[in-house]
Amino acid sequence: MPAAFEITADPIDPVALKSRLTADRAGACATFEGWVRDLNEGETVDALEYETHAAIAANEGEAVIAEAIERFPILRAEGVHRVGKLAIGECAVWVGVSAEHRGAAFDACRYIIDEIKHRLPIWKKEHYRKGATSWINCATQATRASPKPD
Amino acid sequence: MSIAVTAHYFAAFRERAGCEQEAVSTSSATAAELYDEIAGRHGFADARERCKVAINGTLAGWDDTLENGDEVLFFPPVAGG
Numbered sequence: 001m002p003a004a005f006e007i008t009a010d011p012i013d014p015v016a017l018k019s020r021l022t023a024d025r026a027g028a029c030a031t032f033e034g035w036v037r038d039l040n041e042g043e044t045v046d047a048l049e050y051e052t053h054a055a056i057a058a059n060e061g062e063a064v065i066a067e068a069i070e071r072f073p074i075l076r077a078e079g080v081h082r083v084g085k086l087a088i089g090e091c092a093v094w095v096g097v098s099a100e101h102r103g104a105a106f107d108a109c110r111y112i113i114d115e116i117k118h119r120l121p122i123w124k125k126e127h128y129r130k131g132a133t134s135w136i137n138c139a140t141q142a143t144r145a146s147p148k149p150d
Numbered sequence: 151m152s153i154a155v156t157a158h159y160f161a162a163f164r165e166r167a168g169c170e171q172e173a174v175s176t177s178s179a180t181a182a183e184l185y186d187e188i189a190g191r192h193g194f195a196d197a198r199e200r201c202k203v204a205i206n207g208t209l210a211g212w213d214d215t216l217e218n219g220d221e222v223l224f225f226p227p228v229a230g231g
Contacts (some may be wrong), residue, residue: 034231049160050230053223056204057230081230093231113231121202123161135162136229139195142165150186 005061005079007054012082012091020105023075026098030105032113034093036086040136050083050092053121057081064115072108074099079112081122152177153218158190162226167192181205184222185223198228 002020014033021029036048065077079095086092095112099105124136135141160218167188179201188194188211203210204223216222 029194052230053160053204053225055207056209056223058208109224117231118228120228121204121225121231122228123226124229125161135165135226137200137227138162139197140166140226140230142161142162 003058003062004065004077005058005060006081007052007058008080008082009084010082012080012094014087014091017065017078017080017094018096019104020078021076021096021098023098025100026075027100028102028105029098030094030102030109031092031094031096032109034113036088036090036092038088040126043126045087045126046129047087047093047127049085049125049127050081051084052081053122054083057120057122058064060120061116064112064119068097068108068112071097072097072104072111073101074104074108077108077112079116081116081120083122153216153220155184155217155218155220155222156214158221158223160223160225162196163192163194163224166194176216177185179215179223180212181210181214181216184216185212185224188224194224195224200230201225 068077075098077097081093081113097105097108127136151173155174158175159167168169178187185198202225
């Protein structure tokens with residue numbers, strides 16, 4: 001049986017993932033998809049590269065899911081984060097929750113993606129149309145000239 | 151008294167350091183002290199509070215003490231999702 005949270009290098013399949021949430025008691029299903037977008041701080045982005053420490057990220061992701069199940073009256077919760085180089089429009093992260101009622105489904109879904117974003121050891125490098133790259137949220141960048149986009 | 155640990159670098163830290171890992175002989179007692187030492191040497195520009203550390207495969211606290219032979223993983227500010 002697949003783990004409740006996975007790191008993958010493969011394209012995310014929302015239909016297959018959603019099927020893991022089914023439960024006879026569920027009256028609500030809430031899912032979230034994070035997509036790669038083409039603009040950040042005024043610069044055109046061509047691609048995003050995600051890097052992770054997979055074992056620690058998977059463990060921490062499992063912990064987040066377990067917390068959501070503990071804190072919210074939900075039935076099932078799953079999450080997947082993709083790593084590697086992704087093109088504009090591709091799905092980087094998927095979260096899904098089923099519950100008896102929609103309030104808990106929405107709340108738990110939001111909790112899971114918010115925690116994923118600030119706790120998991122996953123890093124994102126933007127590749128700009130103009131050729132530069134930048135690690136998001138980092139003051140540290142490569143020693144080689146990778147100038148901030150102008 | 152100095153100990154021998156292996157420091158591992160990820161993402162922006164790896165690019166800045168120019169290596170994925172290196173053997174370090176240090177008198178630093180905690181992960182925080184080791185970060186300050188290494189950040190100074192390699193020019194890591196991120197405040198420690200925004201970074202994370204793992205020791206021997208498990209997320210750790212900055213105040214955790216280091217032991218000879220530890221694998222210390224330095225994580226720059228995260229940006230998943």
